[in-house]
Amino acid sequence: xxxxSTSGQNWPTMYDFSQDRLGPLAWIANCTELFDFKTQTYxxxxxxxxxxxxxxxxxxxxxxxxxxxxxxxxxxxxxxRFGSDMGEIHEFTITSDDTxxxxxxxxxxxxxxxxxxxxNGWLFENMFQEINVETGETVFEWxxxxxxxINESYNSLPEDDxxxxxxxxxxVMDCIxxxxxxxxxxxxRLGGKRSxxxxxxxxxxxxxxxxxxxxxxxxxxxxxxxxxPMEDIAYSRDLLLDVNSDTKKFTNAAKTFATFEGSxxxxxxxxxxxxxxxxxxxxxxxAELNAQGEILLDVQxxxxxxxxxxxxxxxxxxxxxxxxxxxxxxxWVVYTANSSDSSTWTTVTTARRTGFEATIxxxxxxxxxxxxxxxVNGSGTALGWAQASNGEQLFDARENVQQNGSVVxxxxxxxxxxxxxxxxxxxxSSTGVAARATQGSMESLYTAAAVVAGGLAFV
Ligand SMILES: *[C@@H]1O[C@H](CO)[C@@H](O)[C@H](O)[C@H]1NC(C)=O
Ligand SMILES: *[C@@H]1O[C@H](CO)[C@@H](O)[C@H](O)[C@H]1NC(C)=O
Ligand SMILES: *[C@@H]1O[C@H](CO)[C@@H](O)[C@H](O)[C@H]1NC(C)=O
Ligand SMILES: *[C@@H]1O[C@H](CO)[C@@H](O)[C@H](O)[C@H]1NC(C)=O
Ligand SMILES: *[C@@H]1O[C@H](CO)[C@@H](O)[C@H](O)[C@H]1NC(C)=O
Numbered sequence: 001x002x003x004x005s006t007s008g009q010n011w012p013t014m015y016d017f018s019q020d021r022l023g024p025l026a027w028i029a030n031c032t033e034l035f036d037f038k039t040q041t042y043x044x045x046x047x048x049x050x051x052x053x054x055x056x057x058x059x060x061x062x063x064x065x066x067x068x069x070x071x072x073x074x075x076x077x078x079x080x081r082f083g084s085d086m087g088e089i090h091e092f093t094i095t096s097d098d099t100x101x102x103x104x105x106x107x108x109x110x111x112x113x114x115x116x117x118x119x120n121g122w123l124f125e126n127m128f129q130e131i132n133v134e135t136g137e138t139v140f141e142w143x144x145x146x147x148x149x150i151n152e153s154y155n156s157l158p159e160d161d162x163x164x165x166x167x168x169x170x171x172v173m174d175c176i177x178x179x180x181x182x183x184x185x186x187x188x189r190l191g192g193k194r195s196x197x198x199x200x201x202x203x204x205x206x207x208x209x210x211x212x213x214x215x216x217x218x219x220x221x222x223x224x225x226x227x228x229p230m231e232d233i234a235y236s237r238d239l240l241l242d243v244n245s246d247t248k249k250f251t252n253a254a255k256t257f258a259t260f261e262g263s264x265x266x267x268x269x270x271x272x273x274x275x276x277x278x279x280x281x282x283x284x285x286x287a288e289l290n291a292q293g294e295i296l297l298d299v300q301x302x303x304x305x306x307x308x309x310x311x312x313x314x315x316x317x318x319x320x321x322x323x324x325x326x327x328x329x330x331x332w333v334v335y336t337a338n339s340s341d342s343s344t345w346t347t348v349t350t351a352r353r354t355g356f357e358a359t360i361x362x363x364x365x366x367x368x369x370x371x372x373x374x375x376v377n378g379s380g381t382a383l384g385w386a387q388a389s390n391g392e393q394l395f396d397a398r399e400n401v402q403q404n405g406s407v408v409x410x411x412x413x414x415x416x417x418x419x420x421x422x423x424x425x426x427x428x429s430s431t432g433v434a435a436r437a438t439q440g441s442m443e444s445l446y447t448a449a450a451v452v453a454g455g456l457a458f459v
Contacts, residue, residue, distance in 0.1 A: 003307035012037035035089035039315040042094050049091050059105050060089035081139045082106045100131045169211035176211050209262040225262035238264040238278045252287035252299050256280045263311035279312030284314040329375040336368040340388040340395035347405040
């Protein structure tokens with residue numbers, strides 16, 4: 001996620017939907033500006049991978065990281081030749097040879113007269129490097145300004161079809177190219193100004209992301225996230241393009257418009273059917289839909305216009321944390337007050353900590369403008385206080401406060417999403433205590449959860 005600083009959601013985040021369709025937070029890393037966070041296989045083992053570095057205007061400069069199932073870094077590496085910080089955000093794919101495919105944007109002097117520009121101009125070109133992860137050396141390199149050498153194994157997108165051809169998506173061309181793995185020539189164009197296909201009016205896409213082969217022949221199927229919008233369609237959607245025949249469209253209930261980023265993951269089910277996981281890029285939603293386009297899951301995980309997520313994935317992942325959570329927190333006491341720096345806080349309720357996150361039902365409870373939590377251990381000793389939250393932001397709040405009212409009862413956790421407060425405990429924090437509480441009803445549970453997640457650190 002790449003939220004505004006006040007959103008507290010700038011970090012890679014995993015939700016666990018295996019037990020519970022509310023998808024409690026499962027893992028967060030305390031590092032900012034991270035892209036294409038996903039699971040892959042490296043040297044035969046499941047790993048977490050991501051890019052981390054400095055995000056610039058639509059691109060980035062940084063390095064690539066691989067963690068094992070215990071969240072321990074196995075290796076990190078950088079791009080070569082144009083400066084070690086030139087690794088770019090948009091792709092990080094480990095190949096079956098355990099090398100990595102990464103993009104690099106770099107500027108080269110270019111004669112722009114043919115395109116109406118100046119003679120001594122610059123071309124900001126996209127190139128790709130295949131890196132030997134262990135030695136950091138370049139195995140292969142391909143650049144877009146010269147269409148040669150593509151048959152040597154490499155392209156911007158990891159997928160190639162059975163014939164070794166490549167799919168390249170150019171967002172600002174509204175076009176997807178099928179490029180020959182033999183000689184790099186363009187076999188066909190789908191979309192854009194020179195499309196080789198007639199595209200149904202309602203399947204025309206624009207500013208797309210994440211184009212992937214689903215099937216490269218019989219039928220040719222391509223999945224993509226269509227950022228849009230087009231004249232008649234004011235929202236973003238996923239498209240499953242059956243080149244030559246049918247088109248399927250998928251969207252979430254909110255009909256979100258994502259101006260940038262976004263993803264479509266095809267989930268192949270054991271019964272042979274497919275579901276689709278739509279990530280709404282610049283807006284904090286993802287949704288899972290079945291082949292009929294019915295919504296199975298529709299999630300908002302952050303505040304609208306404040307938090308974005310480049311791509312959302314639903315992979316199987318076994319958590320094998322290397323370290324135990326180092327908090328002794330067993331329960332939370334929830335307090336409320338009218339100002340974040342109030343010296344007097346009124347007790348609302350307590351709840352037993354049930355996991356990484358505990359949602360406490362506050363239905364019907366009168367809350368003041370600010371809410372916070374206090375972590376308590378098994379013998380009832382206070383371990384520390386959370387920052388205060390108004391459901392939008394976190395605020396530093398004093399710990400030495402007068403506590404009014406007595407604890408009423410220990411309530412069940414994780415009930416209805418709305419009008420609930422959430423408290424979280426952090427593993428790996430230096431004090432062993434970190435907790436956040438916020439009123440869920442201010443925008444939605446997910447905003448609350450977002451704020452909750454925000455201040456925490458997990459390594
Ligand atoms: C991850 O790496 C650490 C450090 O080498 C190791 O102790 C741990 O067992 C590894 N975890 C897994 C699941 O392989
Ligand atoms: C730049 O390209 C134009 C058009 O192709 C050509 O006429 C001109 O000589 C080129 N300039 C240089 C310095 O190569
Ligand atoms: C781009 O690739 C071509 C062919 O591989 C190579 O000759 C050229 O030097 C490359 N350009 C840059 C800027 O690396
Ligand atoms: C790659 O394509 C070039 C240009 O068509 C050709 O000369 C070369 O033999 C091809 N190499 C391989 C390995 O196919
Ligand atoms: C998260 O990382 C930052 C920068 O390394 C550090 O200053 C901060 O204390 C960390 N936060 C927690 C809760 O560990």
